[in-house]
Amino acid sequence: MNPFALTPGSVGIRFGAGAINQLPEVLVGLKKNKVLIITDPGVAGAGVLAQVEAILKSAGIQNTSFAEIKPNPNTLLIDAAAKVGIEFGADVVLALGGGSSLDSAKGVALVVANPTFSSASFNYSITPEKPAIPIIAIPTTSGTGSETNSWGVIDDPIRQCKFYVGDASTTPVVAILDPELTVGLPARSTAGTGIDALTHAIESLTSKGSTAVSAAYAHQAIKLISKALPVAFKDGANVDARGEMLMGAHLAGLALTLSGLGLVHGVAHSVSATVGTAHGEALATVLPEVMEFNSRVSNDIYASIGHDMGIAANSATVISAVRDLADEIQIRNKLSHYGVTQDLVQAISKKVLEDSVTSNNPIDPTQSEVESILLSRI
Ligand SMILES: [Fe+2]
Incomplete structure (x- = not known):
């Protein structure tokens, strides 16, 4: 760069x-x-x-x-x-x-x-x-x-x-x-903020508001973040990886500002408001599951993300790679880890649907579809 x-x-x-x-x-x-x-x-x-x-x-x-x-x-x-x-x-x-x-x-x-x-x-x-x-x-x-x-x-x-x-x-x-200025960020914060930036780029690409310009920012963000995040997580003092993460997060921010986000953020906002989970950790609980939910309309976009990540370009492989990346940086837990019980699923799902960010998701989910995603992660 x-x-x-x-x-x-x-x-x-x-x-x-x-x-x-x-x-x-x-x-x-x-x-x-x-x-x-x-x-x-x-x-x-x-x-x-x-x-x-x-x-x-x-x-x-x-x-x-x-x-x-x-x-x-x-x-x-x-x-x-x-x-x-x-x-x-x-x-x-x-x-x-x-x-x-x-x-x-x-x-x-x-x-x-x-x-x-x-x-x-x-x-x-x-x-x-x-x-x-x-x-x-x-x-x-x-x-x-x-x-x-x-x-x-x-x-x-x-x-x-x-x-x-x-x-x-x-x-x-x-x-x-x-x-x-970012080398002192602890590994857990590196992972949490990094998965936030990656989610911004992925959701920007699949959102209803995506444009050619936002997509250009988002693809470059994914290239940088998917490569640099595991490195910055393991070696916080690696200035090159830290630089790629800063630029990746900045580009993902430009992308989302143009396009808006989607259901992963809708779920994370509701989960955080209900049980206090940190933003990045809440996103990581359901990112691959929401990608699977969206894949019937976003298959081609996920395949193009595979090119950005330097892996085989099909939707299922890309979703697995995102899951593996989240596991590699130790950011992905079940919702129950944060205190989400089956009793809370209905109320959390209702708030997900009320959040305006959810309306930008490529598929408008029903409450039972949101509940199914949440229940699969308890
Ligand atoms: Fe975010």
């Missing part, structure tokens, strides 16, 4: 080992010099926050940070982070971390620009008075692809629901994809 290339999307990217050192030049290009860093305690503990702060300090760029982002971030946390930025007079948000930090930064950037509002307001139903301050995304995991799009999935504790925070102005202007 060509380091430091630009992607033909709306997000400018700086890619390659050491790309983080280009941060000052990116900020100068944007004419921004008061940086609010949004991150989580894990990234701070791993020394990555200190590394970024040192780069900014040596370039004479003022910055402050909010390092308290948690999994499943909510509006109260985002409003607290924005308060730090408002008091500092931030003119740019640097989103540093996994999906939670990147998603949160979108709400933060809107509230900093519109300080009389809560992030709960910015759910695409209103046009903000002012556009968000710009966001620079620096992912430290290779999974969500959140750096490619304008929305973040956020909990609203008042309305007791998840919603999409964001606006047209919250697509990051630049993503810095530096594999050296």
